[in-house]
Amino acid sequence: MIALSGALILRELMIKDFRDYLEGEREDRVYWVIADIEGTYEKYAGWKEDVLSEDAIRALMLGLEITIKDMDENIIMDTKKAISKLPPLMQRRIKAISEMRSSEGKGEFIPYPLFLGGKEIGYLGVKFLRPVKESVFIERSNTFLLISLFTLGGLAILLSIIFSRKLTSPLKRLDTAAKEISEGNLRSRVQPSGSDEIGSLSETFNRMAQYLEQQESLRKRLISNVAHELRTPLSAIRGELEGMIDGIIPTDKEHLQSLYEEINRLRYILEGIEELSRAESGALWLKKQNITLKPFLKNIIERFTKQVTDRGGALKLFCDEELVVPADPDRLGQIVINLLSNAIKATEEGGDIWVKAGKTHSEVFIDVSDTGSGIKEEDLPFIFERFYKASKGGLGLGLAVAKELTDAHGGRIEAKSEYGKGSSFTVFIPT
Numbered sequence: 001m002i003a004l005s006g007a008l009i010l011r012e013l014m015i016k017d018f019r020d021y022l023e024g025e026r027e028d029r030v031y032w033v034i035a036d037i038e039g040t041y042e043k044y045a046g047w048k049e050d051v052l053s054e055d056a057i058r059a060l061m062l063g064l065e066i067t068i069k070d071m072d073e074n075i076i077m078d079t080k081k082a083i084s085k086l087p088p089l090m091q092r093r094i095k096a097i098s099e100m101r102s103s104e105g106k107g108e109f110i111p112y113p114l115f116l117g118g119k120e121i122g123y124l125g126v127k128f129l130r131p132v133k134e135s136v137f138i139e140r141s142n143t144f145l146l147i148s149l150f151t152l153g154g155l156a157i158l159l160s161i162i163f164s165r166k167l168t169s170p171l172k173r174l175d176t177a178a179k180e181i182s183e184g185n186l187r188s189r190v191q192p193s194g195s196d197e198i199g200s201l202s203e204t205f206n207r208m209a210q211y212l213e214q215q216e217s218l219r220k221r222l223i224s225n226v227a228h229e230l231r232t233p234l235s236a237i238r239g240e241l242e243g244m245i246d247g248i249i250p251t252d253k254e255h256l257q258s259l260y261e262e263i264n265r266l267r268y269i270l271e272g273i274e275e276l277s278r279a280e281s282g283a284l285w286l287k288k289q290n291i292t293l294k295p296f297l298k299n300i301i302e303r304f305t306k307q308v309t310d311r312g313g314a315l316k317l318f319c320d321e322e323l324v325v326p327a328d329p330d331r332l333g334q335i336v337i338n339l340l341s342n343a344i345k346a347t348e349e350g351g352d353i354w355v356k357a358g359k360t361h362s363e364v365f366i367d368v369s370d371t372g373s374g375i376k377e378e379d380l381p382f383i384f385e386r387f388y389k390a391s392k393g394g395l396g397l398g399l400a401v402a403k404e405l406t407d408a409h410g411g412r413i414e415a416k417s418e419y420g421k422g423s424s425f426t427v428f429i430p431t
Contacts, residue, residue: 004153011145015138026128029062034112034124037068042116047076056082057094060129067109067125076122170198174205186213218385229269233262272397275334286328286408293357293364294319296329300336301355304344312350319357325364325429331405332429335413338398339368339425346372346423362431363411369424375417383415402427 033055040051052068056079059066067078075081083094109125170193180188189209192202240259243249294317301317308315325332336355343353347370356367375383384403402425406413410430417423 003156004149007145007149011141015141026063029059029064030112030124030126033059033062033064033066033126034114037124038114038116038121041114041121047122049077050085052077053082053085057086060094063129065109065127065129068114068122069125070122071120073123078125167198169193170202174202177205177209181209181212186216214382214385226269226273230266233265236262272401275397275401286331288326288328288409290324290326291329291332293323293325293366294321296333297336297355297357297366300333300340303337304340307344308347308353311347313347314352314354316352316354317356318354320359323357323359323364326431327409327429331408335402335405335427336366336368338402339427342398342425343368343370343372343423346370346374348372359431360428363428364431365426365428367424367426369422371422374419374421374423375415376419380415380417384413399425 036055036058037052040048040055044051047068047070056066056068056077060079060082065079068076070076083091086094109127112124112126113120114122114124170190173190177188177190186209189206190202192199192206237259240249240255240262244251244255249255297317297319301315305315340353340355347353351371353368353370356365356369358365384399403413406427406429411428413428414426415423416426
């Protein structure tokens, strides 16, 4: 409607300018005729009808019907009288021309005074004749405008309906999918429609839905894993306590030590869940200090060396003596311990593990590599997700905690693996 209204306003402005232009031209013609009549009066020292009739015919050809009066209001010459003085053939031609024009107004003549040497000598009455083709032009322009308005208006409405449906259809699909997800159907997806903003929104929605589905799957897996991990030590504790109550198992130091170890297993599981929860919620307060890495890493590695060498393998460290990193020693130690524990679990008899540390332009890296079983390619993108386990055993918390602790340092952790040949985990801490 705004566009069509603009077209109407533009048309009115154009017609107004067109009429103003014609009005200016008509005024110029009037002054030409006045100049001729005043010149005739001066030339012949009075009114001369034969010459005035020629002026009247010339005025008619310019689109003006005139009447010339003297100071006593006597009509000296007018257009009809001038035509009557012409030969019959000329009269027919002049009338034919005059019929191609229509008069403006209600038939009144507009008076223009005639002067000679500053003295008024009479009046010129003028009636403007508008060419029929001018009226036809305006009429046809109006008709064309109306046709254009209806045609373009109808087309605009049709296209508006088509494009609005094209715009709202994917939004409706998104709305439906969002409702399904809110009702618990996490498999709901939308078909992206093109590569525009709506298509991008659809793809983002699908990624969100996929992430929610993965998290829900991990949540269910967590419940199953936690139940399984807790059931084992609880069953052992319950069995031994029942045996002690029934007198089958003696309450000596050895059996009490067994109960204590099972309770430690429970505590380890709960501490892992609590540690991950604290790391994810941002409740960790880092106490950063400059750590000289080689003695720091050597101290950690010594705890695991015997465990590896007893299985026929080797645990090696490669690190410069003066390499320093700003980090929380407890949290950084926890990261390295988690990575080493996973490497030992993945490494079979005779497998080697090595720890390398070095420095790039703005980061210090610690790499833990092994010759173990490796990780399947389809599992690799999810290994840092909480409660995700690529292999049997554990709760799948170690790598998730390591990632959260690395993020807390403003760093990043990367993993590379070839299934059956080993894995490599690299932690980057900004300097």
